[in-house]
Amino acid sequence: MNIAVLQFPASNCDQDAVHAVRLLGHSARLVWHKDASLGDTDAVIVPGGFSYGDYLRCGAIARFSPVMQAVKNFADNGGLVLGVCNGFQVLTEAGLLPGALIRNRDLQFHCEFIHLKTLTASSPFTNRIPAGKTLRVPIAHGEGCYFADEETLASLKANDQILWQYCDAGGNVTDTANPNGALQNIAGICNERRNVAGLMPHPERACERILGSDDGKWILESIFAALKDQPATQAA
Amino acid sequence: MKAKIIITPKKAVLDPQGKTVQNALAQMGYTGVTGVHIGKYIEIDLAPGTDQAAAQKALNDAAHKLLSNPVIEDYRLEIE
Numbered sequence: 001m002n003i004a005v006l007q008f009p010a011s012n013c014d015q016d017a018v019h020a021v022r023l024l025g026h027s028a029r030l031v032w033h034k035d036a037s038l039g040d041t042d043a044v045i046v047p048g049g050f051s052y053g054d055y056l057r058c059g060a061i062a063r064f065s066p067v068m069q070a071v072k073n074f075a076d077n078g079g080l081v082l083g084v085c086n087g088f089q090v091l092t093e094a095g096l097l098p099g100a101l102i103r104n105r106d107l108q109f110h111c112e113f114i115h116l117k118t119l120t121a122s123s124p125f126t127n128r129i130p131a132g133k134t135l136r137v138p139i140a141h142g143e144g145c146y147f148a149d150e151e152t153l154a155s156l157k158a159n160d161q162i163l164w165q166y167c168d169a170g171g172n173v174t175d176t177a178n179p180n181g182a183l184q185n186i187a188g189i190c191n192e193r194r195n196v197a198g199l200m201p202h203p204e205r206a207c208e209r210i211l212g213s214d215d216g217k218w219i220l221e222s223i224f225a226a227l228k229d230q231p232a233t234q235a236a
Numbered sequence: 237m238k239a240k241i242i243i244t245p246k247k248a249v250l251d252p253q254g255k256t257v258q259n260a261l262a263q264m265g266y267t268g269v270t271g272v273h274i275g276k277y278i279e280i281d282l283a284p285g286t287d288q289a290a291a292q293k294a295l296n297d298a299a300h301k302l303l304s305n306p307v308i309e310d311y312r313l314e315i316e
Contacts (some may be wrong), residue, residue, distance in 0.1 A: 100307040105252050
């Protein structure tokens with residue numbers, strides 16, 4: 001598979017994403033934010049970082065980069081797009097995912113391992129995650145508190161769009177396991193069509209045992225599996 | 237000419253900064269404070285002679301698309 005990893009000014013997880021994709025046996029390349037085309041691409045990763053210095057709001061400026069129009073077209077054609085951390089913020093600002101990410105409730109930047117409960121295997125981002133497995137992956141953000149109005153939250157639930165919730169090591173979704181105050185412990189969601197997803201934790205930083213966990217690979221492997229099952233659904 | 241845009245968090249949105257400042261005010265002995273909401277203030281310089289109605293329309297558009305996020309924020313626009 002050929003994965004496009006976007007690169008904005010002050011992206012800083014772009015190389016990690018490329019590394020993780022290649023480690024899992026697929027090809028990845030960087031696409032500069034000023035490029036108006038994604039080229040030949042099977043899926044897009046919008047990586048973490050501090051695009052445009054987080055000026056105004058996280059992701060607010062990046063969403064107007066030329067490459068984001070290409071990403072929007074790619075998603076409109078059914079292409080798979082995963083936003084990680086700042087990438088999640090960019091996708092919500094761009095309107096590709098509902099809701100918003102706001103300041104952590106304790107005003108602290110959290111850089112630590114957390115645990116994730118996967119709520120559904122029925123998405124291109126979760127289909128290979130072993131049933132009942134709690135994923136241990138790192139977070140590193142100051143603005144990761146997921147917010148959406150009640151109506152949006154209800155529709156996320158009704159449509160099975162909440163993919164991951166923060167939980168404790170035993171898989172229990174509790175308030176103490178919630179690092180940032182996200183509503184309903186939401187760590188990641190997908191759109192209604194299920195081809196665009198975002199999450200605050202960093203799966204790409206947890207694909208090797210030497211880094212403390214390789215649980216993140218299940219999320220990337222899910223994408224590769226989904227692409228294998230539905231080849232060439234779109235062109236960028 | 238100047239445009240002033242005041243952006244505040246929506247009431248339903250958690251505002252931990254506002255809460256923290258409210259607590260600090262209470263600790264300092266300022267009584268009667270029932271809420272603090274922290275937002276942003278943006279000042280935009282406009283060329284002299286800019287048509288006010290057109291600027292109003294354009295800046296409302298910009299405020300909606302870029303300067304504020306309608307999911308979490310409200311804004312107020314003033315041109316003077």
